[in-house]
Amino acid sequence: MRTLNRIWMVTVMNLRSVPQRLGTSFVIVIGMAGVVGVLISMLAMVGGLRQTLVNTGSPDRAVVLRNSATAEINSGLTQETVARILAAPGIARTAGGDPAVTTDMIIGVNHAKLGGSVGALTLRGVSPANAAVRPQIRIVEGRMFEPGLREMIIGRSATNEYADVDIGMQIELREDPWDIVGIFESGDSIESGLLTDTATLLSASQRVVVSSATALLESADAYEQFADTLTTDPTIEVQVQRETDYYAQQGEQLQSILSIVSNVVAGIMAVGALFAALNSMYSAVSTRTVEIATLRAIGFGSASVVISILVEAMLLAIAGALLGALCAWALFGDNTLSMGNIVSSIVFQVRVTPALVVTGIVWACIVGFLGGLLPAWRAARQPVAEALRAV
Amino acid sequence: MKYFPLVWAGLWRKRVRTILTILSIVVAFALFGIIQGFTAALDDAIDGLTDEARLIVQSRVNITEPLPQAFLPRLRAMNEVRDVSPYGFFGGYYQEPRQQINTGAVDIEAWFTILPEWETDPAQMETMMRTRNGALVGADLMEEHGWNVGDTIPLGSSIWTNTSTGTTTWEIYIAGVYHTGQGIPSDDIYIHYEFFDEARTNGQGTVSLYHVRVNDVTRSDAVAQQIDGMFANSTNETQTQNETDFTRGQIAQIGDINFFVNAIAGAVLFTLLFLTGNTMMQSVRERIPELAVLKTYGFSNATVTAFIYAESFLLCLGAALIGLGIAAASFPSVFEALDVLRMPLPMSVVATGCLLATIMAVVSALPPAVRAQRSNIVDALAGR
Numbered sequence: 147m148r149t150l151n152r153i154w155m156v157t158v159m160n161l162r163s164v165p166q167r168l169g170t171s172f173v174i175v176i177g178m179a180g181v182v183g184v185l186i187s188m189l190a191m192v193g194g195l196r197q198t199l200v201n202t203g204s205p206d207r208a209v210v211l212r213n214s215a216t217a218e219i220n221s222g223l224t225q226e227t228v229a230r231i232l233a234a235p236g237i238a239r240t241a242g243g244d245p246a247v248t249t250d251m252i253i254g255v256n257h258a259k260l261g262g263s264v265g266a267l268t269l270r271g272v273s274p275a276n277a278a279v280r281p282q283i284r285i286v287e288g289r290m291f292e293p294g295l296r297e298m299i300i301g302r303s304a305t306n307e308y309a310d311v312d313i314g315m316q317i318e319l320r321e322d323p324w325d326i327v328g329i330f331e332s333g334d335s336i337e338s339g340l341l342t343d344t345a346t347l348l349s350a351s352q353r354v355v356v357s358s359a360t361a362l363l364e365s366a367d368a369y370e371q372f373a374d375t376l377t378t379d380p381t382i383e384v385q386v387q388r389e390t391d392y393y394a395q396q397g398e399q400l401q402s403i404l405s406i407v408s409n410v411v412a413g414i415m416a417v418g419a420l421f422a423a424l425n426s427m428y429s430a431v432s433t434r435t436v437e438i439a440t441l442r443a444i445g446f447g448s449a450s451v452v453i454s455i456l457v458e459a460m461l462l463a464i465a466g467a468l469l470g471a472l473c474a475w476a477l478f479g480d481n482t483l484s485m486g487n488i489v490s491s492i493v494f495q496v497r498v499t500p501a502l503v504v505t506g507i508v509w510a511c512i513v514g515f516l517g518g519l520l521p522a523w524r525a526a527r528q529p530v531a532e533a534l535r536a537v
Numbered sequence: 538m539k540y541f542p543l544v545w546a547g548l549w550r551k552r553v554r555t556i557l558t559i560l561s562i563v564v565a566f567a568l569f570g571i572i573q574g575f576t577a578a579l580d581d582a583i584d585g586l587t588d589e590a591r592l593i594v595q596s597r598v599n600i601t602e603p604l605p606q607a608f609l610p611r612l613r614a615m616n617e618v619r620d621v622s623p624y625g626f627f628g629g630y631y632q633e634p635r636q637q638i639n640t641g642a643v644d645i646e647a648w649f650t651i652l653p654e655w656e657t658d659p660a661q662m663e664t665m666m667r668t669r670n671g672a673l674v675g676a677d678l679m680e681e682h683g684w685n686v687g688d689t690i691p692l693g694s695s696i697w698t699n700t701s702t703g704t705t706t707w708e709i710y711i712a713g714v715y716h717t718g719q720g721i722p723s724d725d726i727y728i729h730y731e732f733f734d735e736a737r738t739n740g741q742g743t744v745s746l747y748h749v750r751v752n753d754v755t756r757s758d759a760v761a762q763q764i765d766g767m768f769a770n771s772t773n774e775t776q777t778q779n780e781t782d783f784t785r786g787q788i789a790q791i792g793d794i795n796f797f798v799n800a801i802a803g804a805v806l807f808t809l810l811f812l813t814g815n816t817m818m819q820s821v822r823e824r825i826p827e828l829a830v831l832k833t834y835g836f837s838n839a840t841v842t843a844f845i846y847a848e849s850f851l852l853c854l855g856a857a858l859i860g861l862g863i864a865a866a867s868f869p870s871v872f873e874a875l876d877v878l879r880m881p882l883p884m885s886v887v888a889t890g891c892l893l894a895t896i897m898a899v900v901s902a903l904p905p906a907v908r909a910q911r912s913n914i915v916d917a918l919a920g921r
Contacts, residue, residue, distance in 0.1 A: 173815045180808025184801055214695045214705040216634050219601060222696070254599035256776075263789045266599055320598055321772050355739070383705075411568065411801060415808075418564035422812040425557040429819060477800075485791060 152446055157454040164458065167433065171462055173426040178466025178513065179473060181412070181419040182506040186474040188408030189505065190496045191483060195404065198494040199397040202334035203389035205366040207279065210359040210376060213383040217396060218252045222355040227382045231359045234375045236368035238361075240278040246362035248276040251344050251353070255317060258309045265484060265491050267304060268339035269319075271347035271356075279362040283336065288313040288328030293343035296350065299328035301337030303493040307484045321350060335393065338484070338493040360389065397492075400485060416513055423517025427459050431521040438525050439533035448526035455522035456515060463514025464507055471503045540840075544847045551820065555852070558816050562856035563863065565809035566890055570864025570882060571871055572802045573889065578868075578880040579788065586721050587780040590754040591651060592761050594747040597774040601626075603743035604773055606734070611767065612747055617760050619752050622647035623730050623744040628696035631682065638678065639725040640692065642733035643748075645673065651750040654718065661686060661713025669732050671712035675723030679714055686711055692726070697737040707736070749777075806893060814901035817852070821845055821905030828909045829917030842906045849902035850895070857894030861887050 164171050210231055215221030223231070228249050238246040251271035259265045274293065276283070291297040298317065305311050316323035317340065324342070331337060344356060363369055373386035387395075431438070438451055475498040484493045549555055594612070596602035612621045622644040629640030645665060649655060657665075657673060665671045672692075674684065684690060692709045699707050709728060717723045734741055751760045761777040768775045778786065821828075828841050865882040 169815060170819065173812055177808055177812045180804050180811075184804045187800075214630070214634050214693055216630075216637070216695050220628050220695045254601050256597070256599050264786065265790055318598075320596075320602065320774075411572070414564060414568045415805060418561045418568070418805075418809065421557045421561040421564065422816075425554055425561070425812075425816055428553060428557070429816075491790065 149447070149449065153450045153453050156441060156446055156450040157457050160454040160458050161461070163434070163437075164462075167430055170426045170430050170433075174423050174459065174462040174514070174517070175466040175469060177419045177422040177426075178463045178510050179470035181415045181513070182467040182470030182510055183473045183477075184415055184470075185408075185412040185509060186471050186498060186502050186506045187478050187496075188404075188412060189502050190474065190478060190498045192401065192404045192408055193499065193502065194483070194494040194496045195397065195401060195485070195492070197497065198335050198338075198492060199393050199401070200390075202336065203391075203393040205369075205388055205390050206363050207389040208361050208363060208369055208372055209387050209389050209392045210361070210384050211357075211387075213385050215385070218250065218358045219254070221357050223249070223357070223359060223384070224355055227384060228356065228359060230379060230382050231361070231376060231384070234361075234372050236363050236372035236375075238278070238364050240275050244275055246275050246278045247359055248273045248279045249344055249356040249359045251347050252357040253347075253351070255319065255340065257311070257317065259307055259484070260309050265308065267308060267317075267491070269298065269317075269342065269347070270336065270339055271342050271344035273344050279360055280332070280336070282334065283330050283332045283341070285328050286331050288326075291327055291342050293346055296322055296324040296346065297327045298324050298340045298342040299330050300326055300340050301493075302329055302331045303337045303482060303495070304339055305329060306482045307338075307491075307493045319350070335492045338491060412509075416509060420513050420517055423459065423463065423513055424520060427455065427518050427521040428524075430458070431455060431525045435525075435528070435533050439528065439530045442526075442530050443534065452522040452526050455525060456518040459518025459522075460511050460514040463510040463517070467507045467510035468503075470510075471498065471506050474498055540844065540847075544844055544851065547824070547844065548848050548851060550824070554816065554820065558813055558852065559856040559859075561809060562813055562853060562894075563860040565805055566857045566860025566894070567863040567867075568805050568860075569802055569893070570861045570886055570890060571868065572805075574864060574868060574882045574886045575871070577883040577886045581883050582880055583781060583784050583788075587784050588754075589757050589779040589781050590751050591780040592749040592751065592757065592764070592777050593780060593783045594749060594764055594775050594777045595745075597776045600746070603740065603745060604747065604775065606742045606744050608744070608747060608768070608773075608775075612749060612764065615760070615763070617752050617756050619750045620647045620650040621750075622651055622748045624746040624748055625730055625733055625743075626696065626745045627692075627726075627728065627733065628694050629726060630693040630695060631690070632693070634693065634695055637695075638692070640694075640728065641725060642728050642730040644730055645727060648727060648748070651748050655715050656718060657713050657715045665712035668710050668712045669729065670708060670710050671729065672709045673713050673715045673727045674711050675725050676714050676716050677722050678724040678726065679711075681724070684711055686713060697733075697740070699736050700738050701736060810897050810900070813853070813897065817849060817901040818905050821902075821909065825909060825912055825917045829912065829914050832914050833918070838910045842910050845906045845909060846898070846902045849898040853894045853898035853901070854891065857890055857897075861890045 209218075210223065211218065211221040212223060212227075232245045232247055240246050250273075253269050254266040255269045256264050257267045272280075285299065286302065288299070291299050300311050311317070311326060313326055313328060315326050317326065318324075330341065348354065348356070361372065363372055369388060376382065376384050376386050441451065442448070478496045479498045481496045482493050483496055484491050594604070594608075596604055606623065609621060609623055612618060623642070625642035627640035627642055629638040630636050631638055645662075649657065649662075661673075665673055679685075688711045690709055690711065691706045694705045694707060697707075698705050702708075709726070715723060715727070730744075749760070749764070751757050757779050761779065764777045765775050828844075831841055831844075832838070861882075865887070868880070868882045
């Protein structure tokens, strides 16, 4: 108890003297704010992308593509193949009794972004059963497209990223302009694009081959039966994936590049901050050499001194982490970002979550602890008599 | 120069502090070099390896939308056009769909007119011209898979079914090897467009892109506009760009990389400048009495100020150069990890880095220098 009491006393005394050493203390705070701000911004970006990808897809839906295709965009299913898919077992039924399967046709549509560059919006044609297959899609403004008419609806997150995409505006395809009649939300990557009716899109572009089929299964367990039936059918060449797996795989590369980059950058920065923290704790200790020696001369143990210095370093680091988190949130907390390739893009929200702030604080504590350790050890080891003479 | 030992001694007055300061500057500049170098190297690569005399014609809607083959004679008939090749995306892969190989169905003769810097052995070219399912394969790709000229390989297509086999696997005969000889990786495969178009089960008569070479590079933009004008208001409107803009556009679609890179590099440098500046100011502050001793010995204010600046420059520039050196040394492996073409660290980034280090040196030496200069010897000696 006495030891704890002493530690407490020295620590409090220590912290009270921080305002007198504002300059060096600020060094730790600002340095850590920079590191944690960058770390949190980058993790928020990776996390936002992952969230959007994870939200896309449900284990009770299955995606069917042509055998050799790597994504919907280079896949194609003929009418005969679609007929076999509709007849497969394990598919749930719509209210009208039809198989709950949407056959989608995907095309990329170049469109100007708000920033002035050009991105590719994904235009997805869906069948009438889509309402049953993807119930997450809901109209939040305007109305649903009318099959047979050149109409489409646009995702809320796409409207945050692209220019001239409000209700009443038009998107030019190959032939005529198509009207935007509504805005939808779905919380997943479909919200980054446009939706219309497959049959209308097929006839307008004079095609017969759709890109993919997505089936709502009776249950997640019905997947095996559904997939086996289709993949063992010798008359068609298709691959079947759970929707969750399909989207996870699609975003894998982008996600892994982003996480490598963010970890490397944050790691290197943390090393830099560690040196800075060491530096300022060393000078904090050296300006207080006499004070520390006096404490030890009147009987305070090394442990009290070491702990008080560590606590100070870590508290300053945490203050910096909070400042950094605040900066990250203020700068990026409300941003949407769009990443993609030449045929499609995904719009996602950069999210500074409490969990990320905690991660930032943990990093800061580690750096603060390591940065305080050596100076504290040195302070505790210094011969008292010599230190007192250092005036 | 004779005062160098003095400056040097001042620098190492507090060994641990100096080492830590150097290390944090080194880290920051290494990071700056790599991050900023990445975008700069990409820019250099695009400028150096693309040619504005080459135009690429794509559908206005999207690059994946096909164009009719009937455009070929119309494009070839244009006055200022040297040659035109159709380009069909084959969607090639080897062994498994994830192992993708850029495979283009082109007019081989025209292709090599459009890219005159590419080289092929004339005998192999001759074989290529008389082999229907022949292919010219990039030298790097040949090496990667251990293929030899004369091999027949099963090339998968993620898009097209071959009529004769009824599957998406195409038997391709390696007629020859091409070399790009410019630092561009040669890992593509080129096959005859005619063979490709006849053998696929659907999509006949369509082309993904047209590659055009103009006679006069200064007329490149005018020709591009002329092409788009020719097909305006048709069901196949086009968008024609020179190769440089086309490549930039593709990279821009990955996302707003520049913004993030600059934001991060900015945060890194700000943090560093703040930290180091503070340490250096503190270091000089502690030495005011020592500087006063120098003044007592008769060193002029200007000389003492010069000492402070010299020390600051030595520290900042020295450490920055080490950091940039580390960036330059690790640069190729960073590119390799991200699987893009290998490039040296651009000199422009090194120059920017040195400039930043200089600014940093001046900014952090300024306040202590002013203070040292103004200080009165008696007060300074007393440590006041």
